[in-house]
Amino acid sequence: MSPGHLPLDVEYRRLSRDGEVMSGTVPMVRLGRLAEQLLSADQQVEVELGFYLRRKRPAVIGRASVTVELTCQRCLEPMALTLDVRIDAMIVGTEDALVSLEAHEDGIVCEDKRISIADLIEDDLLMDLPISPRHEQCAEVYVTNFRSVDEDEGLDRPEVNRPFADLAVRVADMKAKKKDV
Template sequence: MTQHPGKPAGLTDPREVDLFEFARSGRQAAGVVRVSQLPRMLNEVPAEAPDRDTGFRWQAEGTTQPELQDDGTEGPQPYLRLAIHGAAWLECQRCLTPYSQVFNVDATYRIVNTEAEAEEFPLDEDEVEVIVGSRQFDLIDLMEEELLLSLPLVPKHEVCPEVHESLVSGADGSDGDEAVPDEAREAGESERLNPFAALESLKRDAPGGSKH
């Protein structure tokens, strides 16, 4: 029997999980989700990437922990732990070529019943996030959300194989901005941004022009 990626033993469909039962019974599941199953993540992968449909291995575990209830008694509260490991191709913002970005997500969630409960949850719980559970919870959507949150602010190689030509040479083939000191570059940009300064200079030099 061939196991479909993203549909591991123990979960009929990871897009429709009874999250409360999953946590209450302490169930575990694992599988592979591919970038092609994550449309928003796929948008981040450049068209020229060597492989746009890489896979992420994931593991999910449901647990309960005793917590104090509103009525003063202790009761089991549902939790979910989710781990995602893999890599996807992104575009380096420095050399404008694809590179492989590694992702390692390990998150723990407190499962609540309503949005109102989620909003009331104390924000100082840095190690625990809050999610609203359901009987048909989309685990794949949660994985995609975590991967998107893990995207680097500025995707780039640690060391670029080469720097894009537009960054190292000007239109005439001379060395570009990287070889120009910051002060000189700022002065040049100032002149380009203020064409009226050059016009005033021409007026002063012209016969009969005002000279101060």
């Protein structure tokens, strides 16, 4: 492990009991699901994590930050986007233990003694990705290209054949004639 790189996994119970804080980087290639969404995975995620006990349970709080390269969904050109997320979660041993957490608390299930740093940060980074990424200058492209109704008045419109347009008038005339008879 080179200086500044965080380990693959940590003993979260010991770190929480001792109130440990760690910071460093995690290679993007360790975050497989996130890396799949990007144009390249050669970035380093800057991570700061503090472990502590909350209601006698292991918990982690911190942040993760990285600038990623995505494809703009309007112009299809590469674009840079900075993801900066806050991490705040309880670490529980089973899926059933998630139910006991308060409604506002996030939980991470770890059945082992060690938890992957990637597991602690990847979901929050994924949720920070936009559904349809686009450059700022591309955001309003289509909205500004619409014509207003007033601009359309001078356009030559083809004549539309409406075979039933006068049907309502003819039916009304027929009803009026029947009443007269």
